[in-house]
Amino acid sequence: KAGVTQTPRYLIKTRGQQVTLSCSPISGHRSVSWYQQTPGQGLQFLFEYFSETQRNKGNFPGRFSGRQFSNSRSEMNVSTLELGDSALYLCASSVRVPETQYFGPGTRLLVL
Amino acid sequence: SQQGEEDPQALSIQEGENATMNCSYKTSINNLQWYRQNSGRGLVHLILIRSNEREKHSGRLRVTLDTSKKSSSLLITASRAADTASYFCATGSVGGANSKLTFGKGITLSVRP
Numbered sequence: 465k466a467g468v469t470q471t472p473r474y475l476i477k478t479r480g481q482q483v484t485l486s487c488s489p490i491s492g493h494r495s496v497s498w499y500q501q502t503p504g505q506g507l508q509f510l511f512e513y514f515s516e517t518q519r520n521k522g523n524f525p526g527r528f529s530g531r532q533f534s535n536s537r538s539e540m541n542v543s544t545l546e547l548g549d550s551a552l553y554l555c556a557s558s559v560r561v562p563e564t565q566y567f568g569p570g571t572r573l574l575v576l
Numbered sequence: 577s578q579q580g581e582e583d584p585q586a587l588s589i590q591e592g593e594n595a596t597m598n599c600s601y602k603t604s605i606n607n608l609q610w611y612r613q614n615s616g617r618g619l620v621h622l623i624l625i626r627s628n629e630r631e632k633h634s635g636r637l638r639v640t641l642d643t644s645k646k647s648s649s650l651l652i653t654a655s656r657a658a659d660t661a662s663y664f665c666a667t668g669s670v671g672g673a674n675s676k677l678t679f680g681k682g683i684t685l686s687v688r689p
Contacts, residue, residue, distance in 0.1 A: 507664065562607060564609065565666075
């Protein structure tokens with residue numbers, strides 16, 4: 465089976481812009497979770513989608529949003545970017561939470 | 577809040593030595609998992625142990641789980657330079673729509689050649 469893919473892999477944006485990241489899960493996986501990873505804060509949970517429904521959300525401002533499509537692909541959007549949003553964004557898919565998660569390679573976002 | 581807390585935060589050993597990493601947690605869990613992350617890349621699942629299991633092996637990895645002490649340990653035997661990475665424990669809890677997998681802050685392991 466193909467692994468989890470994330471696009472784009474690298475992104476440079478300026479403050480105030482918005483960005484959309486995409487994640488394609490492993491075939492058959494209905495759960496997609498998103499994480500933000502920074503050197504200072506570590507790995508922080510953003511949200512989890514299962515069958516197009518957001519089931520859990522981490523402690524992030526409303527500028528962070530996501531959605532999941534009927535084919536389980538997921539997107540996350542960050543509006544009004546801030547410097548502190550610079551991070552590695554990881555997506556992971558699983559059959560269901562809290563079973564094994566399979567991570568994509570991540571999207572590295574740099575906000576200037 | 578983060579459920580699993582790893583200990584130590586950083587570990588440096590010589591190639592060939594064993595590496596032991598610990599994880600403690602606070603509430604009831606359904607399973608506990610260990611992941612590895614090489615610098616700047618995605619996490620890779622290593623092993624999952626369920627709450628009714630006490631020990632599990634996978635190659636050079638051995639994981640133990642003590643639910644009475646709410647702790648787990650990951651042992652890597654005969655370490656190699658390629659084991660240099662960050663290791664995360666994650667606790668899984670089941671509760672319908674509130675099912676969660678919560679990651680700790682991670683342990684940085686350096687294996688010196």
